[in-house]
Amino acid sequence: MSTARSERGKSTTRKNGAVRLNWRVRLRRDRTLLLMTVPAVVLLLIFNYAPLFGLVTAFQYYDPLIGVRDSEWAGLAQFQQLFHDPLFWGALKNTLWLSLVQLVLFFPVPIALALLLNTVLSERLRNFIQSVVYLPHFFSWVLTITIFQQMFGGAGVLNHFLRQNDIAPWDITTNPHTFALLVTSQAIWKEAGWGIIVFLAALAAVNTDLYEAAAVDGAGRWRRMWHITLPGLRGVIVLMLVLRLGNALTVGFEQFLIQRQAVGHEAADVLDTFSFYYGIATGNYSFGAAAGLFKSVISLLLIWGANKLAHAFGEDGLYRR
Amino acid sequence: MRTELNRRSFVTAAVSVAGAAVMTPLLAACGGGGSKHKTGANSADGVKSALPAFASSTSVKPDIPSVSGADGAVTDPGFLTYPASPVATVTGAPGKGGKYTAVTPLWGTVPPSDNSFYAAMNKALGTTIEMKPADGNNYDTIIPTMTAAKKLPDWIQLPTWWNPNFNVGELAATQFADLTPYLAGDKVNKYPNLAAIPTGAWQAGIWGDKLYGLPSFSTGFSIAGTTFYRRDLFEAKGITADQVKTLDDLMNLGKEFTDEKAGTWAFDDVWTYLFPFFDVPNKWKLVDGKLVHKYETPELLEALDWHYKLATSGYLHPDAIAGNNADANTRFYAGKTVIQGGGTGAWNLADNLSGTAATPGYRRGSFDFLTAKAGATPKLFMGSSTSMMSYLNAKLKPEQIEELLAVANYLAAPYGSAEYTMVNFGVEGTHHTRVNGVPTFNDEGKKDVQAQTYPFLATCSSVISNPGADQVTKDIAAFQAANVKYLYKPLFWNMNISMPQNIATADAGQAVEDTIKDCYHGKKKVSDVQAAISTWKSGGGDRLKQWMTDNVLSKYGTGQ
Numbered sequence: 001m002s003t004a005r006s007e008r009g010k011s012t013t014r015k016n017g018a019v020r021l022n023w024r025v026r027l028r029r030d031r032t033l034l035l036m037t038v039p040a041v042v043l044l045l046i047f048n049y050a051p052l053f054g055l056v057t058a059f060q061y062y063d064p065l066i067g068v069r070d071s072e073w074a075g076l077a078q079f080q081q082l083f084h085d086p087l088f089w090g091a092l093k094n095t096l097w098l099s100l101v102q103l104v105l106f107f108p109v110p111i112a113l114a115l116l117l118n119t120v121l122s123e124r125l126r127n128f129i130q131s132v133v134y135l136p137h138f139f140s141w142v143l144t145i146t147i148f149q150q151m152f153g154g155a156g157v158l159n160h161f162l163r164q165n166d167i168a169p170w171d172i173t174t175n176p177h178t179f180a181l182l183v184t185s186q187a188i189w190k191e192a193g194w195g196i197i198v199f200l201a202a203l204a205a206v207n208t209d210l211y212e213a214a215a216v217d218g219a220g221r222w223r224r225m226w227h228i229t230l231p232g233l234r235g236v237i238v239l240m241l242v243l244r245l246g247n248a249l250t251v252g253f254e255q256f257l258i259q260r261q262a263v264g265h266e267a268a269d270v271l272d273t274f275s276f277y278y279g280i281a282t283g284n285y286s287f288g289a290a291a292g293l294f295k296s297v298i299s300l301l302l303i304w305g306a307n308k309l310a311h312a313f314g315e316d317g318l319y320r321r
Numbered sequence: 322m323r324t325e326l327n328r329r330s331f332v333t334a335a336v337s338v339a340g341a342a343v344m345t346p347l348l349a350a351c352g353g354g355g356s357k358h359k360t361g362a363n364s365a366d367g368v369k370s371a372l373p374a375f376a377s378s379t380s381v382k383p384d385i386p387s388v389s390g391a392d393g394a395v396t397d398p399g400f401l402t403y404p405a406s407p408v409a410t411v412t413g414a415p416g417k418g419g420k421y422t423a424v425t426p427l428w429g430t431v432p433p434s435d436n437s438f439y440a441a442m443n444k445a446l447g448t449t450i451e452m453k454p455a456d457g458n459n460y461d462t463i464i465p466t467m468t469a470a471k472k473l474p475d476w477i478q479l480p481t482w483w484n485p486n487f488n489v490g491e492l493a494a495t496q497f498a499d500l501t502p503y504l505a506g507d508k509v510n511k512y513p514n515l516a517a518i519p520t521g522a523w524q525a526g527i528w529g530d531k532l533y534g535l536p537s538f539s540t541g542f543s544i545a546g547t548t549f550y551r552r553d554l555f556e557a558k559g560i561t562a563d564q565v566k567t568l569d570d571l572m573n574l575g576k577e578f579t580d581e582k583a584g585t586w587a588f589d590d591v592w593t594y595l596f597p598f599f600d601v602p603n604k605w606k607l608v609d610g611k612l613v614h615k616y617e618t619p620e621l622l623e624a625l626d627w628h629y630k631l632a633t634s635g636y637l638h639p640d641a642i643a644g645n646n647a648d649a650n651t652r653f654y655a656g657k658t659v660i661q662g663g664g665t666g667a668w669n670l671a672d673n674l675s676g677t678a679a680t681p682g683y684r685r686g687s688f689d690f691l692t693a694k695a696g697a698t699p700k701l702f703m704g705s706s707t708s709m710m711s712y713l714n715a716k717l718k719p720e721q722i723e724e725l726l727a728v729a730n731y732l733a734a735p736y737g738s739a740e741y742t743m744v745n746f747g748v749e750g751t752h753h754t755r756v757n758g759v760p761t762f763n764d765e766g767k768k769d770v771q772a773q774t775y776p777f778l779a780t781c782s783s784v785i786s787n788p789g790a791d792q793v794t795k796d797i798a799a800f801q802a803a804n805v806k807y808l809y810k811p812l813f814w815n816m817n818i819s820m821p822q823n824i825a826t827a828d829a830g831q832a833v834e835d836t837i838k839d840c841y842h843g844k845k846k847v848s849d850v851q852a853a854i855s856t857w858k859s860g861g862g863d864r865l866k867q868w869m870t871d872n873v874l875s876k877y878g879t880g881q
Contacts, residue, residue, distance in 0.1 A: 086856065154642060155586075155638065252510075261643070261842070265835040265838075277831060281831065290473070
């Protein structure tokens with residue numbers, strides 16, 4: 001990451017004055033790099049682009065036994081049904097709400113953690129802390145949620161303790177009203193540590209001379225963070241934000257699937273689980289595909305808008321203009 | 322070892338849980354209006370000409386004979402002993418050296434593919450059958466990918482409660498071998514062990530008036546499950562199950578057994594097997610010649626009301642409320658719950674071993690059928706005559722089909738025969754030893770044989786047999802005998818109905834089922850379910866009723 005940053009730094013200087021090279025020259029110069037990207041491109045084509053043709057099922061009464069070609073054409077009927085389904089709007093509302101809660105509560109956590117970790121001087125201690133906070137990322141959601149249930153569930157450690165001491169138990173894992181907070185705290189516990197990697201890399205790229213110079217000029221800890229560290233991170237933060245917005249409608253799947261019974265379908269259904277339960281699970285593939293397509297279109301618009309916004313603020317966004 | 326048994330017994334429970342959830346007359350979803358597949362049900366004449374003729378086998382005499390009830394219900398025979406020298410019913414190896422693949426669901430740990438039991442079976446069968454057990458808990462999502470890619474194995478098990486998910490009606494017509502020419506009428510006599518499978522079970526394998534399915538574990542006492550209790554813990558308090566006759570009696574046990582401070586709650590989830598006792602139909606009932614869906618009955622609301630009360634009373638284990646069903650048996654074994662709903666498959670030898678390992682003296686019992694009103698006669702609808710059905714691939718040549726039918730005949734050998742011993746207990750000395758005269762698994766047997774694979778391809782009709790745990794066999798037989806008279810045939814019983822997709826979606830009623838689940842977990846009120854039901858009715862429920870009236874009821878009758 002840090003090398004990528006410095007490369008980018010170099011090319012910025014080139015950006016304004018450089019002469020565009022002939023594509024043939026560039027091809028010869030970059031052929032090794034291009035070759036190296038081929039496997040990734042092929043994978044992308046096979047697993048991300050080819051399946052796009054399956055979207056045609058959203059406009060059909062698709063029957064997997066007779067195949068796409070022979071399935072009856074439905075036009076927009078699936079979408080009509082979708083937009084008249086109150087459960088769909090409920091799932092959309094849940095998705096957006098969870099996305100917002102996660103944006104406000106989850107997004108800043110890795111940044112703060114990275115900044116904190118950056119102030120730890122002992123390398124051994126830093127590596128130790130890093131390993132500890134990374135670890136939950138490698139747990140499956142099943143395990144994570146089981147741990148939460150064992151600790152905070154109705155029959156879990158906390159409530160058992162409360163009952164033993166004649167205090168009313170605290171309903172944490174099965175309360176639909178606070179479900180957004182529950183899933184966000186689970187996400188923070190599991191993923192925040194992993195999320196700091198990219199920010200730590202960006203921090204490593206900040207020129208340490210700047211701190212020294214600022215310190216000499218009498219800048220305190222906060223001023224240095226405000227004027228040096230945060231501007232250094234800004235590009236990455238904006239990039240992550242743009243990506244996050246593009247994924248606003250993807251808040252997770254297993255996490256909700258597993259806890260759906262605990263809080264009920266109205267609180268737990270997001271667009272992805274909606275497609276699963278009301279599309280795939282009842283053999284209604286086309287309906288599920290329609291819901292999926294709707295989600296993808298909105299996501300595309302969101303990421304396009306967020307990218308525009310990033311450009312408007314003079315940041316790189318997903319790519320440089 | 323203990324965990325393995327735990328998992329296994331949980332899993333058999335899970336099978337039946339899943340079974341109960343869709344214990345409807347076997348409904349198969351079908352493609353949209355464009356599908357060329359015929360929808361509707363089998364015609365009476367068609368069924369008649371496709372059914373194999375029944376010829377009972379001369380099997381071992383049961384220690385606890387069957388008891389007949391009303392509507393053709395009959396209990397499974399119970400066995401307390403095992404023949405000392407099992408008799409062979411098949412001469413020579415049935416196979417002709419062919420190579421085949423078979424996929425079956427397995428609720429437990431998949432044994433290694435090169436295990437000694439498979440090798441012994443292949444030798445005994447005279448054919449190589451590559452067994453490919455797939456995770457039972459995800460089986461409903463594994464199979465559709467195979468069928469959509471038209472990559473089915475030669476022999477496959479499709480549990481009937483998933484018929485709508487697998488769209489079996491259409492699958493049969495396109496990808497399964499028609500067995501009618503081989504088995505219909507007297508032709509089945511070539512396979513005497515198959516001929517001994519009761520007619521009702523074969524009926525569940527008929528699609529579009531043709532016979533496709535080979536039944537396993539057919540039974541005359543077909544219930545999805547029941548409400549279990551810890552008999553040892555009840556007896557310790559001086560409570561006997563026959564004191565519990567009504568659902569109010571049952572609710573009153575909540576206070577008796579709940580001790581939150583000790584981490585003990587009286588109840589685990591009970592809805593699935595308890596709601597019928599409020600006189601809720603399986604799915605349909607006939608009122609003045611018109612179809613009424615169970616969602617339209619006031620009895621359903623009464624049932625929901627009772628369960629909502631249970632959930633909010635504090636007698637229901639918090640983990641059950643949280644939807645954690647996977648550990649239900651662990652809670653039950655540890656005495657953290659004392660009443661639980663479960664599939665009939667949860668009550669067996671493996672359960673007994675797991676339970677007694679957790680609590681010495683463990684004894685599972687089942688309440689008899691209950692009623693909502695004191696003094697009323699309890700009743701319960703029957704399930705279809707089998708919930709396990711296997712199918713052969715349409716690509717097989719006639720001689721290959723004959724070879725596999727001969728193999729099925731071997732697998733379906735009666736209780737106590739040499740073949741039955743081989744299929745269920747493996748080779749003596751290698752997989753089991755005789756302890757007190759009954760075959761008892763050694764470690765290798767537990768690992769490779771106890772994980773059920775071959776029995777999901779074909780078996781003789783169900784028997785109650787738990788070698789080494791006679792009390793379990795006696796308890797189950799007594800429970801069946803006490804309740805068989807209360808069973809009745811529901812509407813459209815054993816009729817394989819194929820539906821167009823939009824009708825099947827309404828039939829699944831996913832949104833209503835979800836809300837019902839939230840209600841019996843205390844998260845939604847009964848009025849919320851009523852609202853979901855009225856949305857369901859206008860969004861497809863009424864169309865479903867019309868379709869069933871026009872395409873099934875008026876054409877094929879009630880099937881009762």
